[in-house]
Amino acid sequence: MIAQAPPERSTALCTYPDGSTMDDAKTARPADGKLVVFFDIDNCLYSKDAGVAEMMKGKIRAYFRRLGLSDEEAKDLHSHYYREYGLAIRGLVRHHAVDALDYDKHCDAALPLDEVLKDDPRLRKLLSDIDRDKCHVWALTNAYKIHATRVLKLLGIADQFEGVISCDYGAGEFSCKPEAAFFLDALEHVSTPPPPASSLYFVDDSALNVRGAHALGWRHCVLFDEGGAEEGRLGGLDKVPGSPPATGTADGDAGGGAAEGSPQVSVVHDLEELRSLWREIFKTSEPNGSTAAAA
Incomplete structure (x- = not known):
């Protein structure tokens, strides 16, 4: 077998909550300096179980x-x-x-x-607690848009994402994670100009995909390793603790892990661990039960 040459650029497809897609009539929003949080979908937003x-x-x-x-x-x-x-x-x-x-x-x-995926209030609460005054939240998947949007709706969290960036199966040849072309095109869908790597947060259940984003300098990459079998595939990447101590820096650096300002890779076994790992993107709970943006 002789493999065809891969596409020169990604054919990532951007789908918005209203079902529309980015085309010549709709362009990415202007950059606003906010952080950008990407969540994988399959086996990440729901359990492998x-x-x-x-x-x-x-x-x-x-x-x-x-x-x-x-x-x-x-x-x-x-x-x-x-x-x-x-x-x-x-x-x-x-x-x-x-x-x-x-x-x-x-x-x-x-x-x-619909037989195995149901509303997930715990996951919805996690996503809704992300401070949208500071962050944009997107889904980033290798699936086609039909499957991706269907999963989000069944989990009851479709409205928690500004959009879904997926593979465009209708394009014939296309890129996917962990290829650089796919990651870079995803950023072009988010804003113009694309957000800097230093502002990016990414969680995926595939070590290969995490390694791909890390290689591009994406600042905060997390492997969701539910069963504990995937971490070894990260290879020699330096990992920071999954739950930074209280003495960590304001932007979530753990101190003693990766050097400050360098791309970080962490491993979690439950998405709730993101609350302590990525403290800076979540709203904080006040004693009276109300919420306020994290400092």
């Missing part, structure tokens, strides 16, 4: 078999394409002339998500 990954794996391998592959070939190619391209569909597009939208129709869009 929901079983979505296993359901998705079954649909994907069934699609491989539709191409005339045996069960063993489907298993091997699925794993190979995921490792090689970040998404199985990219391997299918490059080597099997598969229509990515047809793939999505039979795989992601065919998942019975």
